[in-house]
Amino acid sequence: MANEEALIEIRKGLDSIDNKLLDLLDERMKLVHKVGKIKAQSGGAIYRPEREKSIIDRLDNINQKNGGLLNRSAIEALFLEIFAISRNLELPENIGYLGPKGSFTHQAAESRFGAMSSYVSISSIKGIFKELESKKIKFGVVPIENSSNGIVNDTINGFTNFNSKIVAEVILNIHHTLATTCDKIEDIKKIYSKDIAFDQCRKFLNNFGLDEVELIPVESTTKAAKLAANEPNSAAICAHVAAKLYNLPILFENIEDKDNNKTRFFILSDFENSSSGNDKTSILVKFPDEQGVLVKFLNDFNNANINLTKIKSHIVEGDSIFFIDFDGHKDDENVKRVLEKHQSSIKVLGSYVKEIKDI
Numbered sequence: 229m230a231n232e233e234a235l236i237e238i239r240k241g242l243d244s245i246d247n248k249l250l251d252l253l254d255e256r257m258k259l260v261h262k263v264g265k266i267k268a269q270s271g272g273a274i275y276r277p278e279r280e281k282s283i284i285d286r287l288d289n290i291n292q293k294n295g296g297l298l299n300r301s302a303i304e305a306l307f308l309e310i311f312a313i314s315r316n317l318e319l320p321e322n323i324g325y326l327g328p329k330g331s332f333t334h335q336a337a338e339s340r341f342g343a344m345s346s347y348v349s350i351s352s353i354k355g356i357f358k359e360l361e362s363k364k365i366k367f368g369v370v371p372i373e374n375s376s377n378g379i380v381n382d383t384i385n386g387f388t389n390f391n392s393k394i395v396a397e398v399i400l401n402i403h404h405t406l407a408t409t410c411d412k413i414e415d416i417k418k419i420y421s422k423d424i425a426f427d428q429c430r431k432f433l434n435n436f437g438l439d440e441v442e443l444i445p446v447e448s449t450t451k452a453a454k455l456a457a458n459e460p461n462s463a464a465i466c467a468h469v470a471a472k473l474y475n476l477p478i479l480f481e482n483i484e485d486k487d488n489n490k491t492r493f494f495i496l497s498d499f500e501n502s503s504s505g506n507d508k509t510s511i512l513v514k515f516p517d518e519q520g521v522l523v524k525f526l527n528d529f530n531n532a533n534i535n536l537t538k539i540k541s542h543i544v545e546g547d548s549i550f551f552i553d554f555d556g557h558k559d560d561e562n563v564k565r566v567l568e569k570h571q572s573s574i575k576v577l578g579s580y581v582k583e584i585k586d587i
């Protein structure tokens with residue numbers, strides 16, 4: 229009984245705090261509305277990832293100083309949702325992702341744009357670049373690389389053929405499940421999944437004798453979940469959310485071979501970010517056919533004190549091009565000088581806030 233009374237008292241306290249939070253959120257939204265009006269006049273970008281990052285950094289610092297109970301991830305989860313609602317209040321904008329619903333790219337999109345945004349599932353990476361160009365969507369979310377399978381060629385091809393800009397990166401830990409209506413692993417006669425997901429779970433399949441059953445590659449792990457939900461004696465390798473979407477029971481979780489299996493995604497749009505002080509820039513480079521040109525190029529970056537964090541070669545229509553990431557913003561003085569010197573061979577894809585995680 230004493231506990232019951234204590235609970236009633238505590239809940240009164242919670243109710244009163246929730247009322248205050250609601251008032252404060254309403255006050256915040258009124259200010260956001262004003263920001264929206266100013267941006268509507270000036271044509272300024274609604275999504276400002278560098279501003280959102282600086283707000284989260286500030287709150288995280290205050291919270292640490294105060295010894296608060298929330299960790300950075302909790303602060304991020306709460307405020308990213310608030311920012312998403314704010315952006316929708318300023319101007320609702322469509323977000324296209326490489327579908328179908330429940331795909332890892334959909335998860336990456338939701339991690340940044342929250343549950344309240346308006347999403348469009350698009351079936352190909354090229355389709356996302358096209359919809360961005362025709363302004364049917366304001367943002368496009370595409371995978372760029374996976375720690376096990378490397379660079380996503382369709383995304384590089386998109387960058388060579390279209391002019392969308394990278395405005396943010398998202399790095400997700402990728403976990404696969406084996407989901408099936410079968411009670412026993414021996415009853416599984418076929419497994420549906422995406423080809424790269426089979427590659428990422430080879431050891432698991434070998435260890436459980438599942439390399440002998442029929443492995444059927446399909447376009448997406450979400451489609452795999454849908455097929456397995458409707459077919460006896462079948463299973464899917466898919467994301468947790470995809471299994472849930474089709475009410476498919478999960479037999480094993482985290483079946484990927486490498487426990488740090490990660491995918492990096494880009495958020496694309498039609499504007500450029502200003503500097504946040506902690507940025508990364510991505511470029512594509514096509515070198516002229518001259519001896520030593522790559523060495524000279526790398527030396528110029530080194531001499532300008534620019535830290536290259538990634539360099540990957542890629543073949544487009546028989547020509548070798550390089551996808552390069554480096555620390556810094558394209559408008560930083562040292563970066564600007566090197567980019568200008570090599571401008572005939574470089575396409576700048578965007579400068580954006582560097583994620584804390586790396587791949």
Ligand SMILES: O=C(O)C(=O)C[C@]1(C(=O)O)C=C[C@@H](O)C=C1
Pocket residue numbers: 260263274275276277279280283310311314315318
């Ligand atoms: O500061 C802005 O430019 C805003 O639009 C406000 C706000 C916010 O809610 O704080 C919302 C969206 C932007 O991505 C960044 C911040």
